[in-house]
Amino acid sequence: MQEIELKFLVPESRLKGLLRQAQIKSSEVTQLAAHYYDTPDQQLAQAGIGLRIRQEGDAWVQTIKAGGDGIAARLEHNAVLDNKQVQAMLESNTLMPDLSIYKNTSVAPALAKFKLKKLAKKLIRLYVTDVERTTRLLVDDSDDESNNHIEMAYDYGEIIHGNDETYRTAIQEIEFELISGDIDFLFTTAKTWCKRYKLCLSTVTKAERGGLLITERNHSPAVGADLNRLTVNKNSSIPAFIRAAVHNCLLQILPNSSAIVAGSDDDDHILQLYIGTARLQAALQVFASYSDEINPDWLPILKQTAALLSEYRELTYLASHIEPDLQQQGAPIVDWTADIDALKMTPKDTVSANDFQLTLLELIAFTMSDPSLEPQADKPVIDKLAKTLSKQYAKLGKTAQMLQSKKGADFDSITIENNDLKNKALESVGSKDIDSGSINSKNVDVENDDIENIDIDDNDEEQAIHELHHQLTTLLYISEFAAPLLDKKKSKKKTKRWLKRVVKAQTALNQYRNHLTYQQCYQLKSETDINALYGAGWFAAMLAIDYKHTEKCLAKVTDSSIF
Incomplete structure (x- = not known):
C-alpha cells in the first residue's frame, strides 16, 4: 500500500502547547521498540529502503518502506509476525527479517535489483529505536458524510547504536498520516498545526537518522538538482508539466531545508x-x-x-x-x-x-x-x-x-x-x-x-x-x-x-x-x-x-x- 504522511520537527518553545492537544482522553500511548536492518555498507539505505521489525504494543510487525514520490508518499508493506517465534529469536539474539514475504507484493519492484537470498545473509541489525508514541485520530467534522481521517502521532524517544549503546540521538517529531478520505484534509490539518505550533517539515526518516548515527554524522549530505527524477514527457499536459517541475525543485529543497531546521549551518x-x-x-x-x-x-x-x-x-x-x-x-x-x-x-x-x-x-x-x-x-x-x-x-x-x-x-x-x-x-x-x-x-x-x-x-x-x-x-x-x-x-x-x-x-x-x-x-x-x-x-x-x-x-x- 502507499503511505501518505507529513513529518515535522517540534520546537521546544511550542512543545507544551502541542502536547496538550496530543495527549487528550481519546489518545493512545504505545511503546515502540524497533530493530532496523541493512547490510554493513547500507545498500538498502542507498536504494531509499528502510527495513525494520518493531514491537507495537503486544504485536511484532515487520515493515519495509520504499519508493513513493520522494516527498510525502512512500510504499509500505507490513506483516504481523508470530509472537512466540519472535520472543525465541530475541532470547537467542537471532531476530532477523524474512525477505521471502515480499515476493509478488507492491514493494517487490523496489527490491528487484537485489537477490533476496543473498541479501538476507548480509543483513545485520544496525540500530534500534526506543520510542513512546502518542496517537490521536483527527476526524473531519465539517461534513457528516465525509470519511476524512488522519492519525496524528507524536514520537518521543531515542535511536541507539546497534553495537554501542553509548551512541544515541534523540527523537522528537510529529507525523500526520492520511488514513482515509481526501488528501486535501491532510494538508489543511497539517497547515493548522504548523501555523499554531511553528512546526518545521522534515523528510529525514528514522532509518536515515539511524544511518547517520552509526556513521557518526549529524546530517545527510546536501542534495543537488536531479533532472533524471523529472517525470515529464512529450505527452504531458500543461498542468501536469508545471506540477512535475515544482516537484523536481522540492526534491532538492526539502532535504536541504530539513537539515538546516535540524541545526546544520553547512x-x-x-x-x-x-x-x-x-x-x-x-x-x-x-x-x-x-x-x-x-x-x-x-x-x-x-x-x-x-x-x-x-x-x-x-x-x-x-x-x-x-x-x-x-x-x-x-x-x-x-x-x-x-x-x-x-x-x-x-x-x-x-x-x-x-x-x-x-x-x-x-x-x-x-x-x-x-x-x-x-x-x-x-x-x-x-x-x-x-x-x-x-x-x-x-x-x-x-x-x-x-x-x-x-x-x-x-x-x-x-x-x-x-x-x-x-x-x-x-x-x-x-x-x-x-x-x-x-x-x-x-x-x-x-x-x-x-x-x-x-x-x-x-x-x-x-x-x-x-x-x-x-x-x-x-x-x-x-x-x-x-x-x-x-x-x-x-x-x-x-x-x-x-x-x-x-x-x-x-x-x-x-x-x-x-x-x-x-x-x-x-x-x-x-x-x-x-x-x-x-x-x-x-x-x-x-x-x-x-x-x-x-x-x-x-x-x-x-x-x-x-x-
Missing part, C-alpha cells in the same frame, strides 16, 4: 537550498499560466527566503573562503565576525519561518493535486512551452542590448534577435542527459536574483548585469525542465552543445557578479577597517579580466541559432 546545504529555491521561482514565474492553482503569494515568500539565505552565505563565504585566499596573496587580515553576528536571521531562523514552512506545505499539496481537473488538462505542454521559451530568449536579448548600451562598443557582439519559436523547434530546447552539475555544484557561488521582472535604470549598469544573469539563469532552468520532451537524437546533440554554452556563460557571468559583490563588500568595510582596501582593490582588478571572459561566453550563446 555551506553546501545553504547553497543547494538557495539553488532549489531559485529554480522553483523560475518555474513559478515563467510557467505561471500553466495552472490556475498557482498561488501568487508563493513567489514573494520564496524570494524573501532566498534573499536572506544569500545575505548570510555572502558574508560567511567571505570569511571562510575569500578572506583566507586573499591572505595567501599577502592581504592584511579583515575580520567579518561582527558583520555575520549582526545579521538579523540565521539560515535556521529563515527556513523555520512559518510563512516559508506553510508555503512548502502548499507546494507539496499542489504537486499531489490532480492535473486532469484543470482547464488546460487536454492540451499537450509541448505547444505552449515552445512559445514560453521563445519569450524568455527574447527577454535575454533585450537585457543584453541594455547592457550593451551601458558598455558601448565592448558589447557589440552580444545581441539576440527576437525569433519566434516554432513548435517543432522545441526539439532543440534541452536534453535529459546534460550534465548540469556545474550550475548546481558546491563550487558555484550563487547570489540572490530578483525573479520578478524589473525595470533597469538607464544609468544603472550594475542592475543590468544582475538582470542579464537572472534572464540567462532562468532560460537555462526552464530549458532543463523541457529536456525530457526531446525525442530525436540529432536535436539532442545540438541542444546539449548549446546548453553547455549556456552553463559556461552563466558560470562566467556568475563569477563576474560575485567579484563585483565582494569588491563592494570590501569597499564598504574599508570605511571602518583600512585593511579591507586590499580586497577592494584586488577584486576591482579581477573585474576587468572577468568581463572579457564573460563577454566571449555570452557571445557564443546569443549568437546561437538554436531558436
